[in-house]
Amino acid sequence: MRNLVGEYRHKLDAKGRLSLPSDFRKGIPEILMVTQAPTNDYLMVYDVEGFGAWVDSLFEKDGGYSSSNSKHIAQRRVLNSRAKRVELDGSGRIGISAELRAAADLDKNVVLVGNTDHFEIWDAKRWDDFCNSVDLSELFD
Secondary structure, eight states, rough: OOOBEEEEEEEEOOOOOEEEEEHHHHOOSSEEEEEEOOTTSSEEEEEEHHHHHHHHHGGGGGSSSTTTTTHHHHHHHHHHTOOEEEETTTSSSEEEOHHHHHHHHOOOOEEEEBSSSSEEEEEEHHHHHHHHHOOGGGGGG
16 A cells, blocks of 8 residues: 555444455555554554565664564564454445554544554544644744
């Protein structure tokens, strides 16, 4: 997945299914990986390869993942345990497990946010609060 941008407001249905925007569906594989953000306040959605690359990137500051490093093994185990494989259905929806919805405090109103190589799923109020806390003018000083 590449060049995902934009903000899309959607609703989770009673079964935890989420319809993806048509802009996101273009070029998205049928199998996706949904995981908790490190801060536990939103979900991140990658294609399978992108998820693996994200996990690998987290170990770069330590010289890369080492299978002989017990800390790395434990950290990767937890990262992988937090992820769920989901399938895009014929209607362009993905199902978000109750566990992941609870972890990110998602109820009904959500915002999908394109973030280049993945997209994020935020609770709508939390997203609005986050956006209000960011000062973009600092980029132009």
